[in-house]
Amino acid sequence: MDNLEQIDKEYVLHTYSRDYTEFEHGENAKIYDKQGFCYIDFTAGIGVNSLGHNNKNLVESISNQAKMLHLSNLFAIPQQAKLAKRLVELSKDKMRVFFSNSGLEANECSIKIARLYGESTNRFDIITLKNSFHGRSIATLKACGQDKMHKHFAPFPSGFLYANDISDAINIASNKKNVIAIMLELIQGEGGVKAMPKDEIKNLESWCKKNDVLLIVDEVQSGIYRSGDFLTSQIYGIKPDIISLAKGLGGGVPIGATMTSKIDIFKVGDHGSTFGGNLLSCAAALCVLETLESYKNSGNLDNNIKYFDEKLEQICKDNQNIFIHTSGLGFMQGIKVKNDELLALIIKKAKQNGVLVLKSGNATLRLLPPLTITKDEIDKGFQSLQNALNEINAEI
Known part of the structure; x- marks a missing residue:
């Protein structure tokens, strides 16, 4: 056959x-x-x-790194440290990075950060928008604001609420004492390639900061210069508490990244990944960033x-x-x-x-x-x- x-x-x-x-x-x-x-x-x-x-640059980077593909996160990985530094520099914010293998893993990490941040105040609800898409694990499926995503695989984890739009998200968060985060795509990829209104997003950021509600921006598809800048959040003029990245970061080599301004949120053992941020994926991502930064600046x-x-x-x-x-x-x-x-x-x-x-x-x-x-x-x-x-x- x-x-x-x-x-x-x-x-x-x-x-x-x-x-x-x-x-x-x-x-x-x-x-x-x-x-x-x-x-x-x-x-x-x-x-x-x-x-x-x-x-050719990416092919060469991958070929050169083939001499050592993977080590382990039990050891410091030079390419991973360099990539984290470059991502933070390009974000123009004070953040730290966790590396995984995909967008859904980056979003899972975002959810864990939010839940851990809200633990001391017993807040755990996360609001997402209708027609949103955040992944296909059990938790990220439940985070998707699409009814069709919730037809199978129950029971799902609780703690997700769905808003029709930005103003509805603020209204729900204002009336629910357990809300810890609002999670959204600035451009909905699966939801009709819909870009959120800039004035509403700025208002949402301001409301979140005043009310100690985390703003999570899923840039799995829109990040890494796809929208025209390194981050779509930079086009919108906002600084989210958590940003998830994947897709274009590795140029075809699987990699996910979660960036957060809550730089001390995790302690050793709180989260981990076997393959996340390994030598090969980070070498590819460093090449992608260098190439696209130069391309943008030109x-x-x-x-x-x-x-x-x-x-x-x-x-x-x-x-x-x-x-x-x-x-x-x-x-x-x-x-x-x-x-x-x-x-x-x-x-x-x-x-x-x-x-x-x-x-x-x-x-x-x-x-x-x-x-x-x-x-x-x-x-x-x-x-x-x-x-x-x-x-x-x-x-x-």
């Missing part, structure tokens, strides 16, 4: 709706299948491949985001029978589609025409290209998307 689809279906648990295209190699925002067909990648592994595919990131925005607005304007409006920030963008059936058709036709795109909730087409995407790749991607839309227009 050498057929990929056959092997996958027989031996791998069926948790994904698979596309069985066999991709063999890539170059920045281009990705090639086994037959040599080239696609423009507007997905970046769901926001993971921040430096695109086959980035002005190229901002220029390409602006160019992408213009193309996005134009394709939305030219296809008003299909699209409603754009949403998001930086290279975390969405286009609201008339309905879910059309969205599914767009994703299918787009791939056939040579561009890979994603879906999000609320009938939204999600675009997460590599941060290093070139203007030529942007042009080719949007032309392929327009070709797909032309085919759809001819059918409807």
Whole structure:
């Protein structure tokens, strides 16, 4: 048996709706299948491949580190210490960092910090927003503000409350004595690529500080320059108590990070991870940060985001029978589609025409290209998307 689809279906648990295209190699925002067909990648592994595919600096960093892949957190790891220092410096705040392997682990750590902080005052409730997504462990599933996430796997841990919006979160926290934290995404990835209103977020930060309620910002998808700055919270002008990071930090190598201004919250033994912050993942992340910081400082990131925005607005304007409006920030963008059936058709036709795109909730087409995407790749991607839309227009 050498057929990929056959092997996958027989031996791998069926948790994904698979596309069985066999991709063999890539170059920045281009990705090639086994037959040599080239696609423009507007997905970046769901926001993971921040430096695109086959980035020479990242490949070299990973190769050089292969001489020692893993040690143990029982020993000081130079790359981990350097990475923590760099993250804190880029945050422009006084924080410390815990390293894990994924976004959900980073959010689990955030939850533990909040609960530990509230222990002395017997506060443990955490408020999240409707349509939010924070992971798939038992605790982070319960933290998701989506009813569909709570259909299975009960009993869930208690202590999570759901708000319709920012003002509702403040109202709930004002009337519940046990609230210790408000946890949110500044741009909801699974919830329709929805960016939160800046004035409301500033008001929330002020309210939290006055009432000793922690503000947790989940930047698993929006962080590491994806929204245009190192952190989306910097664009919003706020300093959260806890920030979770993952996805684009390792450029494809699994890594999660939880940053907190509560620098003495944990004592030895309170939390841990076998693989978190190991030599390989930290070496990759250091390369990603160095590359993206330079890219940002050169002005190229901002220029390409602006160019992408213009193309996005134009394709939305030219296809008003299909699209409603754009949403998001930086290279975390969405286009609201008339309905879910059309969205599914767009994703299918787009791939056939040579561009890979994603879906999000609320009938939204999600675009997460590599941060290093070139203007030529942007042009080719949007032309392929327009070709797909032309085919759809001819059918409807």
